[in-house]
Amino acid sequence: MTRLAGRLAGLRGRGRKALSTFITAGDPDATATVPAMHALVAGGADIIELGVPFSDPEADGPAVQAGSERALANGTTLHDVLGMVAAFRAADADTPVVLMGYLNVFLKMGYENFCGAAGEAGIDGVIVVNLPPEEAGDFKAALCSHDLDLVLLVAPTTTSERFRYIAGEASGFLYYVSYKGITGAEHLDARAVGERLQAMRPGLGDLPVLVGFGIKDGASAAAVARHADGVVVGSVLVNTMGNVGGSEIPARLTAQVRDIRTALDTL
Amino acid sequence: MPDVNRPPYHAPDERGRFGDFGGRFVAETLMHALDELTRLYETVSADPGFQATLEAELKSFVGRPTPLYRADRLTAHAGGARIYLKREDLNHTGAHKINNTVGQAMLAERMGKTRIIAETGAGQHGVATATVAARLGLQCQVYMGEEDIARQRVNVYRMKLLGADVIPVSSGSKTLKDAMNEAMRDWVTHVDDTHYIIGSVAGPHPYPMLVRDFQSVIGKETKAQCIEAEGRLPDLLVACVGGGSNAMGLFHPFVDDDAVDMVGVEAGGEGLDQGRHAAPLNAGTPGVLHGSRTYVMDDTDGQIVATHSVSAGLDYPGVGPEHAYWKDMGRARYVSVTDTEALAAFRILTREEGIMPALESSHAVAWALAEAARRPDSDLVVINLSGRGDKDIDTVAAIDRIEVGG
Numbered sequence: 145m146t147r148l149a150g151r152l153a154g155l156r157g158r159g160r161k162a163l164s165t166f167i168t169a170g171d172p173d174a175t176a177t178v179p180a181m182h183a184l185v186a187g188g189a190d191i192i193e194l195g196v197p198f199s200d201p202e203a204d205g206p207a208v209q210a211g212s213e214r215a216l217a218n219g220t221t222l223h224d225v226l227g228m229v230a231a232f233r234a235a236d237a238d239t240p241v242v243l244m245g246y247l248n249v250f251l252k253m254g255y256e257n258f259c260g261a262a263g264e265a266g267i268d269g270v271i272v273v274n275l276p277p278e279e280a281g282d283f284k285a286a287l288c289s290h291d292l293d294l295v296l297l298v299a300p301t302t303t304s305e306r307f308r309y310i311a312g313e314a315s316g317f318l319y320y321v322s323y324k325g326i327t328g329a330e331h332l333d334a335r336a337v338g339e340r341l342q343a344m345r346p347g348l349g350d351l352p353v354l355v356g357f358g359i360k361d362g363a364s365a366a367a368v369a370r371h372a373d374g375v376v377v378g379s380v381l382v383n384t385m386g387n388v389g390g391s392e393i394p395a396r397l398t399a400q401v402r403d404i405r406t407a408l409d410t411l
Numbered sequence: 412m413p414d415v416n417r418p419p420y421h422a423p424d425e426r427g428r429f430g431d432f433g434g435r436f437v438a439e440t441l442m443h444a445l446d447e448l449t450r451l452y453e454t455v456s457a458d459p460g461f462q463a464t465l466e467a468e469l470k471s472f473v474g475r476p477t478p479l480y481r482a483d484r485l486t487a488h489a490g491g492a493r494i495y496l497k498r499e500d501l502n503h504t505g506a507h508k509i510n511n512t513v514g515q516a517m518l519a520e521r522m523g524k525t526r527i528i529a530e531t532g533a534g535q536h537g538v539a540t541a542t543v544a545a546r547l548g549l550q551c552q553v554y555m556g557e558e559d560i561a562r563q564r565v566n567v568y569r570m571k572l573l574g575a576d577v578i579p580v581s582s583g584s585k586t587l588k589d590a591m592n593e594a595m596r597d598w599v600t601h602v603d604d605t606h607y608i609i610g611s612v613a614g615p616h617p618y619p620m621l622v623r624d625f626q627s628v629i630g631k632e633t634k635a636q637c638i639e640a641e642g643r644l645p646d647l648l649v650a651c652v653g654g655g656s657n658a659m660g661l662f663h664p665f666v667d668d669d670a671v672d673m674v675g676v677e678a679g680g681e682g683l684d685q686g687r688h689a690a691p692l693n694a695g696t697p698g699v700l701h702g703s704r705t706y707v708m709d710d711t712d713g714q715i716v717a718t719h720s721v722s723a724g725l726d727y728p729g730v731g732p733e734h735a736y737w738k739d740m741g742r743a744r745y746v747s748v749t750d751t752e753a754l755a756a757f758r759i760l761t762r763e764e765g766i767m768p769a770l771e772s773s774h775a776v777a778w779a780l781a782e783a784a785r786r787p788d789s790d791l792v793v794i795n796l797s798g799r800g801d802k803d804i805d806t807v808a809a810i811d812r813i814e815v816g817g
Contacts, residue, residue: 198713198714200589202591202596205596209582221712222712247436248699248700248709248714249712249713252698252709252712252713253713273438274437274438275436276435276437278426279434296439297439299439299442301440301441301443301444301602310439321440324440324600325440325599326596329600
């Protein structure tokens with residue numbers, strides 16, 4: 145069992161909701177990322193999703209776009225991101241780290257090169273926003289051969305048949321996109337999320353489902369998490385990275401994550 | 412002559428692949444809409460009623476067929492092969508773009524979508540989209556980079572007059588690629604009531620296929636017109652390539668005619684060796700951008716790089732996947748000409764024939780003039796004159812340091 149799958153199975157066994165937190169690597173500068181990752185864990189994050197910046201983040205809202213632009217402005221590359229995760233791993237061997245980005249950056253490094261380097265750096269899996277399972281064959285094979293998970297996304301528009309197909313192709317967890325839209329929007333409808341996930345749950349086996357997009361605080365996290373194995377929080381944390389002075393970032397992130405953790409732990 | 416044992420060209424496959432290119436690299440939220448569009452398109456492709464309506468629209472609203480014009484003075488100027496111009500500039504709204512928007516608007520109507528969005532670079536596709544939206548009474552929003560808004564202000568005003576909202580895009584390089592990102596973000600959010608009219612043979616399957624098919628009227632007419640005028644097929648087809656819709660529209664009906672050479676002309680900008688250009692087929696590598704695998708201009712980390720061309724419509728770091736396929740299998744050749752060469756061709760065609768070409772089309776004219784000079788006068792060359800140049804007079808005047816109307 146991979147570190148990611150093991151972590152989620154352990155949480156489920158203890159009846160604890162998973163909290164996955166997203167920040168963009170290299171945002172606002174290269175030195176911010178590793179302390180920020182530790183700060184997320186200190187606040188109660190179970191999984192870290194680390195955004196790989198891309199020039200054309202077509203599924204992201206203004207917050208994550210801005211984070212990506214800040215990271216690219218200081219020259220962050222995928223090699224740099226791997227180095228940041230390796231540095232994080234030196235002090236944290238347990239928290240799963242999943243890279244999230246767009247395909248071209250991984251393609252450019254080469255799937256086999258990337259997977260080898262990712263395994264060495266202590267990365268546990270990837271989420272590729274613009275890679276539906278039909279197109280994922282080569283990348284998935286390379287990921288599998290290095291015991292890395294391929295987390296796939298499902299959306300409200302995904303048909304039931306396709307939902308089951310994607311669940312069969314995914315590993316680690318299934319990422320349910322809570323609404324039709326881009327990251328960080330205000331369209332979250334916890335009831336609709338709940339109805340859909342309840343309808344789909346029987347076909348999913350043991351695969352955990354985490355819900356992301358539009359979850360910004362304890363209340364929205366708790367409202368959604370009661371229907372899922374956990375939640376993903378991103379844009380509000382990226383805003384903190386961009387708006388707060390460098391030295392204050394870790395304390396602010398920890399406080400922000402702790403609020404959400406506290407709300408989840410009431411479930 | 413074609414190899415009689417070779418099956419006719421058929422692409423894409425059911426996954427939307429042109430060889431290794433194309434496909435569907437999009438956020439999951441859009442997959443259902445793309446499936447729905449693919450199914451609908453399959454239905455209407457086989458529906459004589461739809462095709463008859465489309466043909467009638469192209470005739471009465473767009474003004475087709477467009478002439479295949481024998482450019483005698485241009486031929487004399489080049490001093491070689493006989494040059495014909497396929498006059499897509501004479502279409503309603505002044506470019507080939509409307510062939511596609513008329514067809515896609517009919518698809519939108521069939522799907523019951525009440526709102527249309529589009530991206531635009533030079534503004535020609537935006538105008539063509541706003542035009543069909545006005546005609547059908549559909550809501551229309553057009554995404555356009557701030558840099559393009561500045562250099563194509565006539566078209567911006569045309570879109571507004573037509574009732575469309577032009578939404579400035581200030582992210583990234585503020586040009587066509589960023590407008591396309593923003594249109595994708597809009598579509599993912601409003602996918603239930605909105606149809607996204609992509610303007611080129613780019614994007615996720617089925618767009619490269621259906622835009623190609625709607626634009627193929629250019630090549631079909633050219634074939635018949637050339638046979639009527641000359642009793643035979645042309646020797647060479649030349650068209651500019653940004654995303655590549657006018658080129659694919661001209662080329663595709665000739666794909667199995669092996670004796671017909673095809674050359675796509677990319678924007679060389681300040682020159683390929685200078686780095687500032689928009690010629691992914693000449694200087695890019697295979698990658699994934701805007702929903703398909705194709706040649707892209709990116710750096711060693713896979714970040715898409717800023718492009719440059721004097722023509723907004725060619726200022727794009729990707730290209731339609733079918734062109735990528737044709738480049739690799741050698742069915743078409745892809746070259747580039749610089750801003751300076753395109754501007755010179757703009758002036759030559761304007762003065763020699765009284766036809767002012769779009770700066771995009773001027774790239775094709777520039778390369779074809781040089782090539783015609785290298786060919787015997789028995790050869791026939793067809794240039795796709797994809798659009799008219801009225802929209803570009805501000806740009807040309809600025810280069811001449813002239814204030815229009817000043």
